[in-house]
Amino acid sequence: MLVSSNSRFIQSFDKTIIGIVCNNNPANIAFARTFTVLGNTSTIVVETVILFIILIVFKQYAYAWFTAGTMAAANGYNWILKHAVERARPTVHHLVYADGFSFPSGHSVGSAALFGVLIILTLLLIKSKGWKTILVIIWCLFPLTIGYTRMFLHVHYPSDVVGGWLGGITFVLLGYSILYHYYIEPEMMNHHQS
Numbered sequence: 001m002l003v004s005s006n007s008r009f010i011q012s013f014d015k016t017i018i019g020i021v022c023n024n025n026p027a028n029i030a031f032a033r034t035f036t037v038l039g040n041t042s043t044i045v046v047e048t049v050i051l052f053i054i055l056i057v058f059k060q061y062a063y064a065w066f067t068a069g070t071m072a073a074a075n076g077y078n079w080i081l082k083h084a085v086e087r088a089r090p091t092v093h094h095l096v097y098a099d100g101f102s103f104p105s106g107h108s109v110g111s112a113a114l115f116g117v118l119i120i121l122t123l124l125l126i127k128s129k130g131w132k133t134i135l136v137i138i139w140c141l142f143p144l145t146i147g148y149t150r151m152f153l154h155v156h157y158p159s160d161v162v163g164g165w166l167g168g169i170t171f172v173l174l175g176y177s178i179l180y181h182y183y184i185e186p187e188m189m190n191h192h193q194s
Contacts (some may be wrong), residue, residue: 002083003103017158032149033096039107039146041075044114051118063124063184067117070175074113076166078106081167090154091176098155105156109162111143116172118158124184137164143168 002010015142055064093173100106122135125135147161 002162003087010157014157014159018151021148021152021158022027028152029095032152035145036096036107036149036153038142039111039150041106041110044071044110044121047114051121055121060125062179066175066179066183067121069178070117070171071110071113073175074109074171075106077167077171078104078164082106087157087160090157094155095109095153096155098153102156103160103163104167105147105150105160105164107150108143108147108156108161109168110147112165112168113171114168115139115142116169117175120172120176120179130162 048067052064052068055061055067079123081104082101085103086101087100089098116139118139119136122132126132126135143165147165150156150161151158
């Protein structure tokens with residue numbers, strides 16, 4: 001709502017963050033151009049499909065459908081919201097090609113949803129506490145870095161990225177609540193009864 005009404009708060013938030021984030025360091029530009037690809041819709045779809053297949057192979061059917069459902073819902077929401085808000089992209093020179101509307105950042109929605117799903121799967125499936133901690137930290141860094149590259153490359157406003165993260169995380173939490181309610185909780189009940 002703040003973005004579609006073009007509120008003063010959003011304008012100053014975007015200006016402040018851009019001032020902190022953006023520079024013309026060639027090494028930073030090269031890194032951002034490379035790393036941002038990890039958040040491309042096509043890359044996220046491939047990563048999701050691979051994760052889905054791995055979960056099916058290991059007979060983790062509930063987790064596989066949780067992954068697919070969460071990602072489908074988050075990407076659908078992103079498409080609907082982009083076309084509802086119709087925010088134009090930043091007018092400054094883009095350092096990578098980007099088309100379509102600006103809000104929310106699809107890279108941020110997709111990466112927050114995918115790596116959010118990976119965080120939940122890690123917490124549920126990995127037994128070792130050390131590995132759990134390391135993986136969760138790594139999974140958190142991916143969407144943060146991908147979001148940063150979108151601002152750095154001038155293809156999104158910071159509020160697009162934050163909006164994208166919030167959207168992605170929301171769908172992960174919704175997906176998890178359904179997974180918990182219909183699968184994890186009944187499994188725990190069965191376990192206690194037996």
